[in-house]
Amino acid sequence: MDRHKTYFNWSGGKDSALSLYHTLRDQRFDVQLLLTSINTAFDRVSMHGVRTSLLHKQAETLGLPLQKIELPEQPTMAEYNEILLKNINLLKDNNFTHSVFGDIFLEDLRAYREQQLNEVGIKTHFPIWKRDSTELIHEFMDLGFKTVVVCVKSELLDPSFAGRIIDKEFINDLPKNVDPCGENGEFHTFVFDGPIFNQPIKFTLGEKVFREYTSPKTKEDNCYVENPPAPMGFWFCDLLPIE
Secondary structure (H helix, E strand, O other), X not given: OOOEEEEXXXXXXXXXXXHHXXXXXXXXXXXXXXXXXXXXXXXEEOOOOOEHHHHHHHHHHHOOXXXXXXXXXXXXXXXXXXXXXXXXXXXXXOOOOEEEOOOOOOHHHHHHHHHHHHXXXXXXXXXXXOOXXXXXXXXXXXXXXXXEEEEEEOOOOOHHHOOOEOOHHHHHHOOOOOOOOOXXXXXXXXXXXXXXXXXXXXXEEEEEEEEEEOOOOOOOXXXXXXXXXXXXXXXXXXXXXXX
């Protein structure tokens, strides 16, 4: 059977890791590359705030090449789409036919991804789509994955959640309005061990920093809204790699 030449959209977090686990076991796909968006102003993974040095350690431990989508600090939607399309076309030129995502139930986001890739003839795959998020987080832990919370949304979670290892106690401590997988952006994670890793990634916890994000202020941006909501705040816990 011919296997699809596939790249994996890797965030470094738990949903990505569980999706990659299932994709690697699926004989239809030949995963040959990890693709990750990087904030070039800070040299960190976009939204997660993880240092790229730790991202490279993940790729090395997974045994997969890494390609970075280099983004400015706060790109407009038009800038983001242009940079994304450039990277996708490079992959298409290198005969990649399929792209894998770790999304669970955000319909608009899936539709956006499918539209972007359909335009260049790349097919999408969502291995954990529509699965129960409580079931997923327990499967993640039962398989032996280990992950640390690197970012929390301030209006939903206390900053003390940042820097915690996800375990059953963590899940029990989450407020009822927070998804167990953080699928609505409540929190983001960094996976440092598990069945798809050759060895654990060593790190220590650094400082916690608060950052605020505001909605775009110009109508030229696709994300502009007439009456924007209050700015969103996030607590980031820095991870320091240990050599």
